[in-house]
Amino acid sequence: MDYPILSDADGTVAQAYGVRVPVVGVASRWTFYIGKDGRVVDIDKNVKAATHGQAVAARLKELQVPRRTGARQ
Secondary structure: OOOOOOOOOOOHHHHHHOOOOOOOOOOOOOOEEEEOOOOOEEEEOOOOOHHHHHHHHHHHHHHOOEEEEEOOO
């Protein structure tokens, strides 16, 4: 699939989206699906590291995000 993934090393985006845990100073692991128009179309608040790759791929399919030609199955 062809979609960007954000790395938020300094926590700026986590702060902006309200997922930073103030006491601990780290972010909750949430996945935000953002449409081409820049609007948030879905939020996954139940991220499990061991299976999240498959969960993201499945959710992108449900959201009808087109697969890139030549993308791996």
